[in-house]
Amino acid sequence: MTRSLDDLRDLDLATLVSELRATKQEALNLRFRNATGQLDNTAELRNVRRQIARINTLIRQREIAAAEAAGK
Numbered sequence: 001m002t003r004s005l006d007d008l009r010d011l012d013l014a015t016l017v018s019e020l021r022a023t024k025q026e027a028l029n030l031r032f033r034n035a036t037g038q039l040d041n042t043a044e045l046r047n048v049r050r051q052i053a054r055i056n057t058l059i060r061q062r063e064i065a066a067a068e069a070a071g072k
């Protein structure tokens with residue numbers, strides 16, 4: 001379900017925000033599955049956390065670029 005960084009860069013801001021929301025929901029579900037012992041591959045938690053960080057970074061980069069463009 002995780003997208004590559006190149007795929008994420010091609011998305012617009014609204015789609016990135018919805019992707020972030022879906023990825024956070026996936027992280028929540030994985031945490032519940034891990035707590036109940038139903039999660040076989042615990043590396044998925046790490047991958048989802050990193051995906052959330054990637055999406056947050058892209059959103060922040062776009063915010064900074066928009067602020068710089070508005071300032072000029």
